[in-house]
Amino acid sequence: MITAPAKTDGPTGFVLARPLFTPDIAVAVTDPRAAHNRPLPPEVRPMARMVPIRQRAYAAGRVAARDAMARLGHPVRPVLMTPDRAPLWPSGLTGSISHSQSCCIATLGRTDQVRALGVDVEEDSDLDSDLVPTICTMAERAWLSAQPRAQTGLLGKLIFSAKECAYKCQYPLSKTLFGFEMLEITPDLDTGQFEATFLHDVPHFPAETQLHGRFAIGDGLIVTAMALRP
Numbered sequence: 001m002i003t004a005p006a007k008t009d010g011p012t013g014f015v016l017a018r019p020l021f022t023p024d025i026a027v028a029v030t031d032p033r034a035a036h037n038r039p040l041p042p043e044v045r046p047m048a049r050m051v052p053i054r055q056r057a058y059a060a061g062r063v064a065a066r067d068a069m070a071r072l073g074h075p076v077r078p079v080l081m082t083p084d085r086a087p088l089w090p091s092g093l094t095g096s097i098s099h100s101q102s103c104c105i106a107t108l109g110r111t112d113q114v115r116a117l118g119v120d121v122e123e124d125s126d127l128d129s130d131l132v133p134t135i136c137t138m139a140e141r142a143w144l145s146a147q148p149r150a151q152t153g154l155l156g157k158l159i160f161s162a163k164e165c166a167y168k169c170q171y172p173l174s175k176t177l178f179g180f181e182m183l184e185i186t187p188d189l190d191t192g193q194f195e196a197t198f199l200h201d202v203p204h205f206p207a208e209t210q211l212h213g214r215f216a217i218g219d220g221l222i223v224t225a226m227a228l229r230p
Contacts, residue, residue, distance in 0.1 A: 020225035028067035064106035118169025126153020
């Protein structure tokens with residue numbers, strides 16, 4: 001099974017995520033447990049409606065987004081929130097933010113180079129078996145049943161993460177909410193790649209459209225990544 005890439009400096013989330021994206025896409029990582037994460041003043045207002053754990057994740061995401069802007073050589077700007085709670089990226093940029101209990105990742109690209117980005121990070125604990133019928137299609141469940149039994153919980157979490165990643169990537173284009181049943185994931189454990197296939201039509205993505213992503217697993221985390229080009 002694909003594990004963490006080697007020879008990349010930085011915290012685990014960065015070590016996993018950086019090689020999954022091309023160099024023109026900025027990647028930044030923060031720890032949502034850190035007390036020093038502070039949003040910019042225009043970003044503070046939405047936090048009033050959040051529970052403390054969500055406030056910490058939101059703040060960490062905005063700090064990571066600012067770091068990604070700096071890495072991209074773009075002036076630092078606030079990342080506000082749309083009415084549907086998605087990040088509102090500054091003009092000329094598109095990105096994605098994800099957080100687990102121990103890691104927050106932001107990715108950012110220029111809109112003349114990338115249409116949309118998706119990133120997801122999860123702790124590498126097993127997917128709860130009670131959730132498998134809700135998250136996994138019959139084909140995905142058949143694939144899981146063919147894997148070594150000791151790995152099925154982890155690979156179920158990989159499927160969950162890949163669906164979250166693909167959903168985030170398509171949403172800026174489709175503006176469509178949907179459930180886990182809309183996408184079917186086909187992982188390639190030898191290459192660290194996956195395909196996300198739409199099972200039904202959504203705007204810009206007819207049924208059977210395939211989106212291609214990458215993943216890495218290591219040191220307690222699963223990271224999935226996707227970029228759509230013009």
